[in-house]
Amino acid sequence: MDPEHSRPRSAAGVADGVTVPLVTVVVTAYNREQYIAAAIESVLAQTFADFELLIVDDASIDATAEIADGYARRDRRVRLVVNERNRGQFPNRNHAAGLVATPLFKFHDSDDVMYAHCLQVMVAALESEPHADFALSGSRSWPGGPSPMLLTPRLAYQREFLGSGMFQLGPACGLFRSEFFRSIGGFPVAGTASDYVFWAKACSTGNVLLVAADLFYYRVHPGQELASERTLLDTAAARRQVWRMLNSADCPLRGDELEQAKRNFMFTVLREAWYQLRDGRPRSAAAYLAHTSFGVNAWLRYLRMPRRSTMAGTPVWSA
Numbered sequence: 001m002d003p004e005h006s007r008p009r010s011a012a013g014v015a016d017g018v019t020v021p022l023v024t025v026v027v028t029a030y031n032r033e034q035y036i037a038a039a040i041e042s043v044l045a046q047t048f049a050d051f052e053l054l055i056v057d058d059a060s061i062d063a064t065a066e067i068a069d070g071y072a073r074r075d076r077r078v079r080l081v082v083n084e085r086n087r088g089q090f091p092n093r094n095h096a097a098g099l100v101a102t103p104l105f106k107f108h109d110s111d112d113v114m115y116a117h118c119l120q121v122m123v124a125a126l127e128s129e130p131h132a133d134f135a136l137s138g139s140r141s142w143p144g145g146p147s148p149m150l151l152t153p154r155l156a157y158q159r160e161f162l163g164s165g166m167f168q169l170g171p172a173c174g175l176f177r178s179e180f181f182r183s184i185g186g187f188p189v190a191g192t193a194s195d196y197v198f199w200a201k202a203c204s205t206g207n208v209l210l211v212a213a214d215l216f217y218y219r220v221h222p223g224q225e226l227a228s229e230r231t232l233l234d235t236a237a238a239r240r241q242v243w244r245m246l247n248s249a250d251c252p253l254r255g256d257e258l259e260q261a262k263r264n265f266m267f268t269v270l271r272e273a274w275y276q277l278r279d280g281r282p283r284s285a286a287a288y289l290a291h292t293s294f295g296v297n298a299w300l301r302y303l304r305m306p307r308r309s310t311m312a313g314t315p316v317w318s319a
Contacts, residue, residue, distance in 0.1 A: 023051040023123060023175075024102040028092045029110035030058040033067060035219065039110050040071050040078070042216075048119035053078045055110075056096040059086040064110070090194040093171060094186040100178050107171040111219045118215040122175040125211040133180040133206030136166065136173050141213045144314040149210040151313060153252035156203035159313020161246070161253070161261035166313070167199040172216060180206055190241060191234030200242045204252055232276070232284055236291030239269055243294060259302075266294070266302040 025043050029036055043053050055078065057065040065082050072080040087095055093107065104123065108114055118137075125148045126135040132150055142149060143164050151159065160167050171187075184205050187194045202208070245251060246262055253261050269292055276285035311317040 020101055021050045021052050022102060022104055023048070023119060024100045024105040024178075025051055025053045025114075025119070026093075026096045026100065026105055026107050027053065027055045027110050028058060028089070028096050028107070029055060029060065029064050029068065030086070030089075030092075031060045031062045031064060032110040033060075033063040035111040036064050036067050037071075038113055039108065040068065042112075042114040042116075043108060044071075044075060044077065045116050046114070046119045047116050048123055051077065051119060052102070054096060054099060055080045056092060056099070057082045058088070058092045059083045089192070090187040090189055097178075097181055097186055103178060104175060105178050105181070106175045108216070109170065109172045109218075112172060113217040113219070115215055115217070121212050121215060126175055126177075126209055129209050131207050132209035133177055134202065135175040135209040135211050136169060137175075137211050137215045138166075138169055138173055138213050139218060142166075142210045143310045144312070144317065147210050147212050149314065151203075151208050151210060153204050153206070155313050155315065156208055157252045157261065157313075158257065158317070160200075160203070161264055162257065163308055163312030163317075164310055166210075167196050167203070167242075169195070169199065170218070171195050171198075172218075188241075190238050192231045193234040193238035196235070196238045197241050200245050204245065204250055229284060229287075232288055233291050235272070236288045239265075240292050240294070243292070243298075260307060262302045263304040264306045264308060266299065267304065267306045269294070270303065 027036075027039060027043070032039070040053065040055070043051075055068045055072070057068060057080070059082070065080070068078075068080050072078040081096075081099060083092065083095070097105065104126065106119070106122065122135050122137060126132055129148065129150055135148075141147065144159075156166065159165070184202055187198045188201070190197045243265065246253070246258070246265060251258065269289075273285045273288050276282075276288060309317065
């Protein structure tokens with residue numbers, strides 16, 4: 001297994017005399033011995049061939065690294081890096097992205113399965129739209145128009161805050177131009193909700209291309225932290241950060257659009273707290289609201305019934 005470094009690559013895009021491919025698929029892993037083999041094999045089975053697979057193990061204490069090393073020894077497309085210390089989920093994603101030397105890269109979670117046509121669909125779409133900085137695919141189709149659909153920052157914020165939403169996706173839903181990902185500093189360190197804050201930042205800065213849906217299998221299993229107290233508090237803190245973005249000069253929305261976006265956002269936060277209360281967790285509901293730290297004035301001004309449109313965030317929609 002390689003230690004915590006990658007093979008040297010020249011500025012000309014050549015490593016060890018081999019031309020660097022177009023795409024790097026990045027798999028970050030920690031204690032995923034039960035799922036890592038299926039995740040790797042699904043990448044190697046892609047119909048799109050011009051890729052490398054970079055696996056960055058975050059100092060696993062099970063057999064994850066050994067399983068990945070077996071694939072790296074058998075297949076030249078696979079490159080393994082093993083961290084000397086555990087970095088944590090999103091710091092490790094940023095670390096892994098820093099090892100990428102290809103023009104494009106895509107995260108693939110170590111417990112998911114990528115369908116064979118995934119890269120073919122996403123790469124073709126992103127390569128055909130030079131104005132897009134990254135592409136996004138979800139588990140369901142995008143309402144309001146056909147894919148691929150190019151969104152400016154204003155359209156992306158309309159879709160998230162005035163329409164059907166788009167910032168709840170995981171990192172594996174994106175295909176990035178590597179230069180753009182680096183230019184915005186990668187993922188913020190905001191716990192398990194770092195990806196939510198990241199999408200808000202990325203979509204306020206660059207153009208996103210919405211592409212076809214259902215390109216990979218998102219596995220749900222007991223090893224995840226989807227419903228933990230820590231995840232809830234991380235989500236509340238992330239909501240607070242995004243609220244600040246809505247109130248910053250860099251927010252793509254203006255005027256009545258922005259006011260309605262804030263009303264919708266505030267209602268969403270209260271609804272999430274209500275879900276905790278409904279499920280018999282009043283302390284969790286109280287902690288969630290406390291961590292959002294919006295303040296009384298904001299609640300009084302913006303807590304209203306939401307108003308959304310499935311056409312919001314499409315090039316043909318007008319508020």
